Amino acid sequence: MRIDRIDVIRVKNPFLHPFETSFARFVERDALIVKIYSEGLVGYGECKAFHAPLYNAEDNVTCHHIIKDLLVPILLHKDIEGPEEFMRKISFIRGNRLAIASVENALWDLKTQREGKSLKTLIGGTYNEIKVGVSLGIEPTITALLQKIEKYLLEGYHRTKIKIKPGWDIEVLKEVRKNFPDITLTIDANSAYSLDDIELFKAMDDFNLSYIEQPLAENDIVDHAVLQKAIKTPICLDESITSVEDARRAIALGSCKIINIKSSRVGGIYESVKIHDLCMKHDIPVWCGGMLELGIGRVQNISLASLPNFTLAHDIAASKRYYTEDVTIPYVDITKDCTIIVPDETNGVCYTVDEASLDRLMVSRDVFK
Missing domain, CATH: 3.20.20.120 (Enolase-like C-terminal domain)
Structure with missing residues (x-):
């Protein structure tokens, strides 16, 4: 499949009730959504980093950088078979798994549509x-x-x-x-x-x-x-x-x-x-x-x-x-x-x-x- 366009959308969604863990108290979900266009289809992936490096070393700023400066150039206007090939292509990147997963998930979404099969x-x-x-x-x-x-x-x-x-x-x-x-x-x-x-x-x-x-x-x-x-x-x-x-x-x-x-x-x-x-x-x-x-x-x-x-x-x-x-x-x-x-x-x-x-x-x- 050929990748024609990639959007990175930042959203904020307030929680019904604050959610507190041992490392932070959350009042809203601050997230990045990756939207990949390919030959008339659109696939979505959600980046699950937080606003700061709280759960792991990544946050929305680092993920945005990795997606924009490393992952987008690997995919944009290129042909790719699917998420497996994508993972091989980005194997040189150390860590940054939340960023990688958001793009990989969008490619799985495209794959389900192209093949007419569920992710399951x-x-x-x-x-x-x-x-x-x-x-x-x-x-x-x-x-x-x-x-x-x-x-x-x-x-x-x-x-x-x-x-x-x-x-x-x-x-x-x-x-x-x-x-x-x-x-x-x-x-x-x-x-x-x-x-x-x-x-x-x-x-x-x-x-x-x-x-x-x-x-x-x-x-x-x-x-x-x-x-x-x-x-x-x-x-x-x-x-x-x-x-x-x-x-x-x-x-x-x-x-x-x-x-x-x-x-x-x-x-x-x-x-x-x-x-x-x-x-x-x-x-x-x-x-x-x-x-x-x-x-x-x-x-x-x-x-x-x-x-x-x-x-x-x-x-x-x-x-x-x-x-x-x-x-x-x-x-x-x-x-x-x-x-x-x-x-x-x-x-x-x-x-x-x-x-x-x-x-x-x-x-x-x-x-x-």
Whole structure:
């Protein structure tokens, strides 16, 4: 396919409620949307970086630079077979995976249209619907957190995940388990701790957690291996896994028993599938994490999570969980069983981009043609 034009659109969308993690408090989603034109078709990808280098070393400014100055010249007015060839062409670039993934995702969108097949079919997905979990940020009080947990349990969410940080951890868990002794519960530290806190994590074994997500440094697998050997609760790695090679090393070291795959964190869907296949070979279950996406990224996550080793509940909630307005038609929503139907050729589920909504949320647009 020949690439005729590429737009990079910056949008801002306010959250219904602020969302707080161990590293930041978010009040809006500041995102870049990549729009690629090819022979009468248009493909979309969502860059999942934030306004500052908070989750990893990238932010919207660095991603805009990489897309504009490196990725656009590789593609514009060139012929390319698809996302696999694109990944080979950009293999000289170190890191910058959030930027790369936004373009790669748009190329997958074009590929689905050109071949008349769903993303689920193209990557070998098997699930017709996926289970949804809820991720809850750090609240002003424990009482407020308990109220939110109860609300989402009544809505049927299959797993409850709560964010923790030093000072908001063991006492919170005590209260949550006191009020909800039998729920499927996980915690996410977003790299807020070190091995100095090993006794704290040993104490968490008493709370029957399904896993502890990324407790230690965002680029570490060695200390996580030490911690995993010291505790019974499975460790789930997130930020530490940026490639299939990272996953291979973590599995070899025993750094985790579960991996959270975010396609944006690893450079796109192509690398995500390779990580999925490696984990499946080694009996490491995976699930699909979220980055507070708009609908474009959310829909692609749904298809990724249809692969057979995505066996745990995902951070892919309904659009209305975060936003009053989203950029897809229809909005992503959950079923009465708190699942999401995976779009494919047989079920009639199809999402398109709402250009009018995109225009309303747009802050700026760069056009390359």
